[in-house]
Amino acid sequence: MEAQESTIETGAHPEGSLGQIKVNHTVVSTIVKMAAINVSGVLAVGGSFVENFIAQISSKESDKGVRVSEDEAGNYQIEIRVLMEYGVELAKTAETLQMIVAKQVTNMTGKPVANVDVIIEGVKMAEEEEPEDNDSEE
Amino acid sequence: MPEFIQQANDFVGNLPPIVIVGILAVLLLLIIGLRSILKSPPSRLIAFSSDSGSVLVSRKALQDLIRQTCLKDGWVEAARPIVKIDGEKINTTVTLRLSSPENLKETTKRLQTRISGLLQKSLSFDQIGPIELMVTSFGKQDVDEPVVLDPEPDASADLTTTLSPKKPVSEDPDEIRKTERETKV
Numbered sequence: 001m002e003a004q005e006s007t008i009e010t011g012a013h014p015e016g017s018l019g020q021i022k023v024n025h026t027v028v029s030t031i032v033k034m035a036a037i038n039v040s041g042v043l044a045v046g047g048s049f050v051e052n053f054i055a056q057i058s059s060k061e062s063d064k065g066v067r068v069s070e071d072e073a074g075n076y077q078i079e080i081r082v083l084m085e086y087g088v089e090l091a092k093t094a095e096t097l098q099m100i101v102a103k104q105v106t107n108m109t110g111k112p113v114a115n116v117d118v119i120i121e122g123v124k125m126a127e128e129e130e131p132e133d134n135d136s137e138e
Numbered sequence: 139m140p141e142f143i144q145q146a147n148d149f150v151g152n153l154p155p156i157v158i159v160g161i162l163a164v165l166l167l168l169i170i171g172l173r174s175i176l177k178s179p180p181s182r183l184i185a186f187s188s189d190s191g192s193v194l195v196s197r198k199a200l201q202d203l204i205r206q207t208c209l210k211d212g213w214v215e216a217a218r219p220i221v222k223i224d225g226e227k228i229n230t231t232v233t234l235r236l237s238s239p240e241n242l243k244e245t246t247k248r249l250q251t252r253i254s255g256l257l258q259k260s261l262s263f264d265q266i267g268p269i270e271l272m273v274t275s276f277g278k279q280d281v282d283e284p285v286v287l288d289p290e291p292d293a294s295a296d297l298t299t300t301l302s303p304k305k306p307v308s309e310d311p312d313e314i315r316k317t318e319r320e321t322k323v
Contacts, residue, residue, distance in 0.1 A: 115191035123202035
């Protein structure tokens with residue numbers, strides 16, 4: 001069975017005196033998710049129905065909607081699927097998302113991000129506040 | 139258990155070769171079909187691409203966007219957009235149900251402009267294909283929120299009647315609708 005490298009060394013000098021620090025890809029995807037949902041205009045992070053189903057089967061709940069890999073140089077390559085709010089400028093929001101995710105991941109892991117691919121999977125209206133139900137059903 | 143296997147073996151052995159080949163062919167096609175469904179990436183359009191990554195928009199997102207845009211219009215009761223991605227171009231067909239046949243031309247023109255503008259503004263698409271709008275039906279006006287004509291006496295003269303989403307002055311919406319039809323005729 002093919003063993004997939006799911007961690008990446010952090011820090012500019014991995015040969016430090018105290019040893020290496022490795023960050024699991026699941027951690028990175030969690031960082032990506034948390035950064036993404038704080039971007040204005042992004043409603044949710046998640047893939048299509050089939051992908052979410054497969055993610056659930058493979059017990060990779062935290063990876064749902066986010067794919068993290070690394071290039072030959074060891075930099076992160078991130079793919080994120082999002083649901084955006086109706087009315088926002090999708091292109092601008094996606095660009096902001098790219099920047100924020102890259103910045104956040106670099107800040108928290110110390111490793112550079114090669115690219116962030118954003119896939120807009122859907123557009124939805126932001127949930128409106130439910131009106132108070134004063135009518136009694138009698 | 140061995141008896142069962144023996145029976146199965148006999149059954150398969152008695153089948154004519156053409157049937158066995160047929161069953162295998164069907165199984166093969168089923169596997170290929172399932173594999174292509176699961177493997178094929180969903181159709182997406184590249185909105186833009188740069189060194190820091192690319193932004194792709196799925197067909198579903200485009201359909202959601204168009205549907206919401208249509209439903210924002212007061213005269214649209216239902217919208218079913220179909221987006222086909224042909225290379226780097228999108229062809230859009232929207233099936234609409236309007237609340238009333240009045241202002242049909244204006245409504246469809248307005249929707250076309252809005253959809254086109256929104257796609258260009260939101261996604262920077264240079265290659266937006268044709269946007270076809272098909273009005274297939276006119277919805278029944280609900281009694282709770284009817285869409286009626288303003289009772290203007292001169293409206294029938296120039297045939298440019300004004301629609302208003304207000305509640306009717308009269309209490310019987312059926313009567314108002316009947317009057318409208320007569321006025322139009």
